[in-house]
Amino acid sequence: MNRLKFGWGILPVAIFLAIWEGVSRLNLIPGHFFFPPLSTVMQEFYYLIANGVLTDNFLRSLVRVLIGFSAGSVAGIGMGIMMGYKKTVNKALYPIISLLYPIPALGWLPILMLWVGIGEILPIMIIFICSFFPVIYNTITGIESVDKKLIKAAKTLGASDRHILYTVILPLALPNIFTGLRLEAGMAWRVIIAAEMVAIPTGIGALLMRAESLIRVDIIIVCLMVLSAMCFLFERFFLCLELKLTQKWR
Amino acid sequence: MAEVHLKNVNKNFGKVMAVKNFNLDIKDGEFIVLVGPSGCGKTTALRLIAGLEEIAAGDIYIGDKLVNDIPPKNRDIAMVFQNYALYPHMNVYGNMSFGLKLRKFPKKEINTIVNRTANLLGIGSLLNRKPKELSGGQRQRVALGRAIVRDPKVFLFDEPLSNLDAKLRTAMRAELLDLHQRLKTTTIYVTHDQMEAMTMGDRIVVMKDGLIQQVDAPQNIYEHPVNKYVAGFIGSPSMNFLPCKLIEKDSKMYLVNKGFSLRVPSNKARISKDYVNKEVILGIRPEHLNAKKAVRDYDPETIFTASVWVVEPLGLENIVHIKNEKNSIICRLDPHIILKIGQTDEFVARMDLAHVFDKETEKTIF
Incomplete structure (x- = not known):
């Protein structure tokens, strides 16, 4: 089947x-x-790998995405847990988060260029911002959607707040957290390409821009295929992880 | 096992008083039922005992320990919730062993206790299943098992049978009673179902608007309700309430309205002397009314006529709705008594079992 x-x-x-x-x-x-026909594109794909151009640019983009996305997700989950679990933290931070969240990640680009300059920190920070806010929101939603009766039951069964967080709340908030991670994993690739196209001289996005100036449509298509594959693979990875961890009880 | 004492306990949510001046002494090993309609404060009272809500005033003792400021985890209680509150990400074993793991019991001992309890509840073969793979009754047993393994001083049940169908509810009711007889643990049980309260409780606490109306054994509450509210809440179909006037004629007392004149038994007539010529409410249960043709011995002065409006055959009995002037009355009759809808018939009221309530205060006169 x-x-x-x-x-x-x-x-x-x-x-x-x-x-x-x-x-x-x-x-x-x-x-x-x-x-150009598919066969020409695939031929160019082979050449770009063979001469190291695609591999080099791809690895640069990959490292940026991995660092920025990991840092943004960890920080987003951590902050989301605090905001979802402690009402006082939520009250203190929610207004600030609500103001900053609507700004698109690329909207930060000009100010970050001035603050940190054009270097490796810049794309990582853009990816960090791109991942951080949505993951916070999904984590808060996940924690707040845990049935309060389950928490009360744990209290009567002798669980401390810390135990309740680790054994009840976080496992039950996982589906929401994973939804955030899955969506942002793909988004991180889209954002890094855009950032590299505009402001960073290396990476798949930069290669894309160079191909455009050389009127090399075949290379452009190769870059788009890499982008598409990476978005798909990252989203799939988190989907599989989510299913593995939560499917048995959902 | 332990006694539970609530002394002048109050709880408010903003301006709303959920529990008012709640005083209750629960004996060691007793099965006590808090009953009342939605919003009467029964669940809040249970949560106060569990420590899930903070009391506004008063004292709660479990055993001889004042538990006002003790968190739920240290109160040595176990609570079973209406929706079972099982952890969906844990299997039956994980759910049942949750409390024991928190208490850092050795693995071997946890295993023994969980298996023993699961077998007691007939869920020994389901230990590896997740809650979503269980039926309502099985989930209920797991929730029960999770509470039992802790061997708490007090069991708290918050409408645990409400999510089950009628047949399963009856079966689980019997199982809970059997379990209580075996474990002898003090149990506080909340329900809105008066039938559950009547069948399960050693004593029943009837509540309304955060106030205790009456605390007594089920039969005493049924026979001697302290007010119109309790009289109407306990019993199904509920008691008929008929506004009337108490009059004295030839040294006899009668309850009179446009549709009937019923003599008050002499022993009760004395109690109601102060109410002569005053408006009162007659309360008579459906099972204390009968068709005259089905009764051999009756007091002729307790007969009234009424037309049959609706007959609900239940097999064991017929619930018959009759109308007498402006009075709508429900009777519980033998199904073999033939009554035709629309026909006027004579009925007999068991006035020795009837109650009369003060119209203003709604307190029981007799």
């Missing part, structure tokens, strides 16, 4: 790629120079 489903998922993609190759090879679109 799963194989059948997998086949049905792959089939439309295969058809799409075949149409792409066919349309481009048969010059069905005017100005086909801007629409």
Whole structure:
């Protein structure tokens, strides 16, 4: 059954790629120079890996995403736990968080360029901001949505506040926390590409911009395919983790 | 096991007084039921005993220990909630052993206690299942097991059977009583179901608007309610209340309104002397009314006529709604008595079992 489903998922993609190759090879679109066939793109993909250009830029983007996303998520979960569990902390911080959350991560770019300059810190900070706020919100929602009766039951069973947090609240808030992580894992890639396109000279986004200036559509498509694959893989990773940890009892 | 004492306990939520001047002494090993409609303060009272709510005034003792400022975890109580409050991410074993692990019991001992209790409750084969894989009755047993393994001084039950269907509720009621007889642990049980209260409690506490109305054994509450509220709350269908006037004629007392004139038994007539010529409320239970044709011995001065309005056959009995002038009355009759809808018939009131309430204070006169 799963194989059948997998086949049905792959089939439309295969058809799409075949149409792409066919349309481009048969010059069905005017100005086909801007629409290279799949085989040319894959060839360029191989060259870019072989000469290290793609690998180098990809690793730079990957490291930025991993550091920024990990730091943003850990800080977001930590702050979310405090705000979700302690009403006083929530009251103190919620207004500030509410004011800063609507600002898009890329909106911070100009001010961060002035504050930290153009270097490795800049994209990491952008990814940090991009991950931090949504993860906070999801963590708070997860903690607040835990049935209060479960907490009361734990109290009558002899649990301390710390025990309740670790054994009841956090496990039950996991689905919400994972939703935040999953969505932001993909978003981190989208944001890093945008940031690299605008302000940072290395990484997949920068490669994308260089390809645009050289009118190399094949390289642009390679970069977009890498971006798409990374967004998909990161989201899938957290989805699988979430299912593994919570599916048995949800 | 322990006694529980509540002395002048008060609790307010803002301006709303949820529990007012609550005084109750619960004996060691007693099964006491707090009963009343939604919002009467019974669950709040239970939470105050559990320590889940802070009292505004008064004292609560569990055993000889004043527990006002003691957190729930140190009160040596175990509470069973209406929605079971089982941890969905833990299996049955995890749920049942939760309290023991917190008390740092050795693993081997936890294993023995959990298995013994699970077998006692008939859930020994379900220890590896998650709550979502259990039926309502099984979940209820797990919640019960989680409370039992702690071997607490006091069990607190917050409407534990409300989420079960009628059949299962009856079965679980019997199981809970059986369990209480075996464990002999002091139990405080909250319900809005008067039937549950009547069948389970050694004593019942009837509550209204945060106030205790009456505390007594179930049969005493049924037979001797202190006021109209308690009389109406206990019993199903509930007591008929008929406004009337108490009059004296030829040294006899009668309760009279447009539809009937019923003689008050002489022993009760003496009690009601102060109310002669005053408006009062007659309270008579459906089971204390009968069709005249089904009764051999009766006092002719306790007969009234009424037309049959609705008949609800229940097999064991018929619930018959009758109308007499402006009085709507419910009777519980033998199903073999044939009554035709719309037909006027004669009925007999067991006035020796009837009650009369003060119209103003609603307190019982007799």
